[in-house]
Amino acid sequence: LKAEIPVEARLQKLCELLQEEVDYYDWVGFYFRNGNKEELKLGPYAGEPTDHTIIPFGKGICGQVAVSNQNFVVPDVNAQDNYIACSITVKAEIVVPLFVNGENIGQIDIDSNTPDPFTAEDERFLEFVNEEVAALLT
Template structure:
């Protein structure tokens, strides 16, 4: 499914105030994971700035042991500190990578900002080598902008 076709679906999910924020985030994860063949795991982590940790709030895909990630560790932890998108074409080439599954070949992490502050991120793992493009970055930035509005 194209990114443009997914946008109204994301908007509809996030607008459903009858569900909790966590449930809506989980549904967004499920939508992306089932609609985009190379999005094998999709999750939202949120920052605890006092403890300098990220906490998994919602996801779709295989369960992970990485429900808390220290700032600076792995791709997610690096994004918590850099405030910048991080696209990894080949996770084996990263020396600060936390392996979630032996099948993961690539990862993209996009920070989520609320009122100018990095409060979390969307994290996508792929079993496909080098699948992510600038279009993925722009789409995921848009998703995070929509999510920030319900937080």
């Protein structure tokens, strides 16, 4: 990608590529900490629009990752009690935190319509993606 392409547009393209290329990645998006607030704000994404553009820390899978700083793999979203449903077609979710200089500044969030599709390979891959994104942001 050329240097003059803004970060927002790059992340948008990245979401679209991931959603198109991996058959069980049905919704791919980034959430970022919203300024100094204890909440996440939706950034670039690919897939169906979601009502959940703001998520308080602690709420849902995303809000829990904002606090835990850990990957969260959910093989069956219906088995989770602290879960925010974006679409009834979603069966599974993976959220991987995004660190810049050791600080959790956001996350990549992927929903799948396939039950239990995510493996350790997805975790390693998305950690790599986030490292590349962190480099873009610094």
